[in-house]
Amino acid sequence: MSFGRMETEFRAKRDQGRKLLVPYVTGGLTGWQQAIRAAADAGADAIEIGIPFSDPVMDGPIIQEASQRALDAGVTPVSIFEEARELEVGIPLAVMCYYNTIHHAGHERFAYQLVSAGISAAIVPDLPLEESGPWCAAADAAGIETVMLAAPTAPDDRLPRIAARSRGFLYSVGLLGVTGERNSLAASATALAKRLKAVTDVPVLVGVGVSNAAQAREACLVADGVIQGASVVRRLMDGGPEAVGEYVAEVRAAITF
Amino acid sequence: MSILDEPSLEGRFGEFGGRFVPETLVPACQELEAAFRDAWADPTFRGDLNQLLSEYAGRPSMLTECHNLGRSLGIRLILKREDLNHTGSHKINNVLGQAMLAKRMGKTRLVAETGAGQHGVASATAAALLGMSCKVYMGAVDVERQSLNVFRMKLLGAEVEAVHSGSRTLKDAVNEAMRDWVATVSETHYCLGSVMGPHPYPWMVREFQRIIGEEAHAQCRELLHGDDPDFVVACVGGGSNAMGIFSGFIDTTTARLIGVEPAGGAAVGRGVPGVVHGMRSYLMQDEYGQVQEAHSISAGLDYPGVGPEHSYLASIGRAEYPTVTDDEVISAFQLMARAEGIIPALECAHAMAWIVREAPKMQGKVVLMNLSGRGDKDVGQMMEILG
Numbered sequence: 001m002s003f004g005r006m007e008t009e010f011r012a013k014r015d016q017g018r019k020l021l022v023p024y025v026t027g028g029l030t031g032w033q034q035a036i037r038a039a040a041d042a043g044a045d046a047i048e049i050g051i052p053f054s055d056p057v058m059d060g061p062i063i064q065e066a067s068q069r070a071l072d073a074g075v076t077p078v079s080i081f082e083e084a085r086e087l088e089v090g091i092p093l094a095v096m097c098y099y100n101t102i103h104h105a106g107h108e109r110f111a112y113q114l115v116s117a118g119i120s121a122a123i124v125p126d127l128p129l130e131e132s133g134p135w136c137a138a139a140d141a142a143g144i145e146t147v148m149l150a151a152p153t154a155p156d157d158r159l160p161r162i163a164a165r166s167r168g169f170l171y172s173v174g175l176l177g178v179t180g181e182r183n184s185l186a187a188s189a190t191a192l193a194k195r196l197k198a199v200t201d202v203p204v205l206v207g208v209g210v211s212n213a214a215q216a217r218e219a220c221l222v223a224d225g226v227i228q229g230a231s232v233v234r235r236l237m238d239g240g241p242e243a244v245g246e247y248v249a250e251v252r253a254a255i256t257f
Numbered sequence: 258m259s260i261l262d263e264p265s266l267e268g269r270f271g272e273f274g275g276r277f278v279p280e281t282l283v284p285a286c287q288e289l290e291a292a293f294r295d296a297w298a299d300p301t302f303r304g305d306l307n308q309l310l311s312e313y314a315g316r317p318s319m320l321t322e323c324h325n326l327g328r329s330l331g332i333r334l335i336l337k338r339e340d341l342n343h344t345g346s347h348k349i350n351n352v353l354g355q356a357m358l359a360k361r362m363g364k365t366r367l368v369a370e371t372g373a374g375q376h377g378v379a380s381a382t383a384a385a386l387l388g389m390s391c392k393v394y395m396g397a398v399d400v401e402r403q404s405l406n407v408f409r410m411k412l413l414g415a416e417v418e419a420v421h422s423g424s425r426t427l428k429d430a431v432n433e434a435m436r437d438w439v440a441t442v443s444e445t446h447y448c449l450g451s452v453m454g455p456h457p458y459p460w461m462v463r464e465f466q467r468i469i470g471e472e473a474h475a476q477c478r479e480l481l482h483g484d485d486p487d488f489v490v491a492c493v494g495g496g497s498n499a500m501g502i503f504s505g506f507i508d509t510t511t512a513r514l515i516g517v518e519p520a521g522g523a524a525v526g527r528g529v530p531g532v533v534h535g536m537r538s539y540l541m542q543d544e545y546g547q548v549q550e551a552h553s554i555s556a557g558l559d560y561p562g563v564g565p566e567h568s569y570l571a572s573i574g575r576a577e578y579p580t581v582t583d584d585e586v587i588s589a590f591q592l593m594a595r596a597e598g599i600i601p602a603l604e605c606a607h608a609m610a611w612i613v614r615e616a617p618k619m620q621g622k623v624v625l626m627n628l629s630g631r632g633d634k635d636v637g638q639m640m641e642i643l644g
Contacts, residue, residue: 054423054547055533057435058279064422076545099277100532104546126532128283130267131275151281153442158284176281177440 004145006092006120006168010203019255020225023232024048026066028075031241038245040089043252051097058125060180062230081117094121107138121145121168152188163200170202174209180230181211185218193223213254220255261507268456273565276455278535285442290457292362314349317472325596330616336628337473346630347498348379354465356383359446366445367391370434372427373557374406376450381415391415394433396426399556424550426559451495452564455535463500470505485510486625492607494558496567498629514576517611522551524563525571525578538565554583555603585610602630
């Protein structure tokens with residue numbers, strides 16, 4: 001089968017021995033475009049753009065706050081897409097959005113909006129395998145890669161089915177819980193990544209609870225890469241785009257073996 | 258053909274329902290569905306639950322005919338007295354079922370969301386009875402206006418956490434309870450309080466609440482010498498008390514089923530299909546799919562969505578979902594107290610308000626209303642409103 005842009009690039013980089021780094025930035029948050037450019041310059045392989053939603057059940061306090069700030073400032077999916085079009089960072093972009101954002105726009109229309117905005121992939125944390133059919137059909141048709149999530153609670157027979165439906169990469173949920181920074185990497189993070197690596201050759205990236213450079217390195221001992229959300233968004237809110245660039249460079253150095 | 262059926266294998270009632278949850282929770286929902294199917298088919302479980310419902314909750318609840326109000330409104334008005342259950346509402350029916358099920362599944366902890374506090378109190382009660390720990394999430398706005406129920410939950414040994422995110426009401430309490438469940442799923446059961454959420458909750462909670470309708474149907478046949486009521490009326494937030502009483506009448510009668518929503522939280526009346534809290538259902542949302550805040554005098558109905566089976570019943574025309582205003586509710590609350598000596602929960606005063614408004618069109622008809630909770634919890638709030 002032929003792969004989309006993100007998966008093609010990720011597979012090639014992985015095969016060259018590079019660990020993949022995907023920072024998450026809340027779309028519309030003050031300084032978000034500069035933060036994405038800084039992250040790209042500092043060694044990110046793709047960017048995950050969070051589309052703020054009123055009821056983000058998979059997100060902890062930091063990303064909740066960032067989403068709320070963006071919503072309060074009048075940010076909408078459409079305003080984010082318009083601004084994303086101007087980014088031109090040379091690496092693939094993905095959106096992280098809750099399913100109602102897609103459902104409300106309509107599957108085909110939303111996929112078309114992503115394509116028009118130059119976005120390659122979508123991560124939908126409340127759309128599990130069993131409910132993913134209609135969206136995936138529209139996304140496949142439009143050439144949008146839908147990244148599936150696998151969680152530590154999944155029985156063994158479920159993992160290959162999730163991996164088979166995943167495009168771009170496979171999102172290995174690091175712990176039982178919501179996004180946010182933790183003192184240490186949960187044992188479940190490497191355990192699940194290991195289980196997934198055993199059943200698929202889709203690039204496996206660990207996200208949720210990968211909170212600093214050292215934890216990213218630990219996860220990358222097993223996984224093909226990491227997604228970093230809350231630790232990036234907190235730096236953007238506290239220190240601005242430069243702080244994001246510095247942090248991404250630090251993580252990049254830590255996962256360069 | 259039966260309308261009141263099991264949902265499809267995917268948990269759909271028509272095009273509504275489903276299981277839109279984070280991947281982490283999919284195995285938990287599957288496990289819960291399997292455990293519920295097993296328990297519900299097990300005569301021992303059913304027997305134990307029925308014993309608790311009768312000896313602890315006080316079932317069956319009785320019917321009361323309101324002769325004074327009936328005379329002045331020109332109708333026959335009959336109440337199903339769920340307000341007389343232990344803990345003061347219909348919530349205990351569902352909670353005893355779920356807590357027993359959780360225990361059977363080996364879970365040691367319950368988490369629950371609550372709006373008015375009735376479901377939180379019932380969950381805390383069941384946890385105390387069955388020796389489980391319990392944490393209740395409640396919007397900060399509701400903690401304020403339902404302080405009596407907050408203290409009741411604490412007295413019963415539950416931990417109550419005020420939720421400060423979003424609109425700080427019921428919908429945000431659901432979000433926070435789901436976040437807790439995602440992190441604690443191995444030892445925790447999410448004791449959801451209404452016919453909403455991901456499959457199997459809408460179906461399971463309806464099954465635990467259908468005892469209201471089954472009792473009421475038989476009791477009406479006796480009271481009305483073999484006849485059925487012309488109207489069955491209940492308030493709708495998530496919709497568990499309404500699904501409970503409708504269940505006894507959907508297939509077996511031609512009674513008109515009326516689910517009364519608050520004007521500020523009219524999911525069916527003003528919503529379009531959307532997906533939140535694990536289900537596809539009517540939902541109040543803006544042009545980008547952001548869920549809108551509901552605004553109702555009653556904390557228990559302050560919810561922008563509705564259970565998926567209600568969306569289904571509305572879509573096929575078997576039930577109707579009109580709205581009433583806060584002012585109509587305040588009048589109905591006082592009317593019931595003075596005319597019948599019954600102080601209803603503010604939620605149920607919505608059903609009463611619709612009956613009062615529509616009585617001129619129902620002259621001579623028999624109207625059954627589910628009085629799903631008592632108003633003790635609302636007295637403080639009404640004291641402020643009425644001065």
